[in-house]
Amino acid sequence: MNSFRHRPISVIGLPALVLLITAAGCSSADGSASAAVPSPGTKAAKLCQNLDKVLPAEVDGASREDPSPASALTAGWGDPAIILRCGVLRPAKMSDPKVAEGRDDDAVAGGVNGVRWLMEEQGDGTYRFTTALRRAYVEVSVPKGRDSSGVLIDLAAAVKKAIPVGIAD
Structure with a gap:
């Protein structure tokens, strides 16, 4: 029973x-990361696919481990992940005159190895960098506690090679 x-x-x-x-x-x-896949126009998507082909296998000492869902428009390195998204929309802060004049505490414009970036501090301690004056916008999120300068230095050559200088459509 x-x-x-x-x-x-x-x-x-x-x-x-x-x-x-x-x-x-x-x-x-x-440990796997996820990232929203951008929806760029045809020209930017082609540039982003070219970028994906030349991205380094290692960034700031972290091995490449792409986020899900898999896409040529996203890439990742390490855990917690450094996330790159190509073909994102222009950040609103890029139009803010306070940023250009250095009067915004949450966003700063600057350059690293020939690539100009807009840096925005996020509420959780991460930093988001978005390329400026390139034919496609590339966004890189750097987790709290990681040295962002090493990340941007390691990505600069690939961005310069794949994403020409200009204004994104």
Whole structure:
């Protein structure tokens, strides 16, 4: 009689266990990052695909580990991940005269190895950098505690090679 009562529990318990294991394997606790894939126009998308082909395998000592979903418009390195998204929209701060004049505490414009960037501090301690004066906007998110100068230095050659100087459409 006891074996009859336990049988339905084990039949129900096995699928639940499989589901639990599957869900745990797909959780963000496994170290994989995710990134929203931009939707650029045709010209910017082509430039971004070219950028993807020349991005370094390592940035600031971290190996390339692309975020999900997989896309030629996104790339990542390390854990917590440095995330690059190509073909993003122009940040509103780029039009703010306070940024250009250096009067904005949350955003700063500057250059690293021939690539101009807008730096914006995020509320969680990360920094977001977006290229300026390039034919496509490239955004790089640097996690809290990581040296952003090393990241931008390592990405500069690829950006210069793939994304020409100019104004994005």
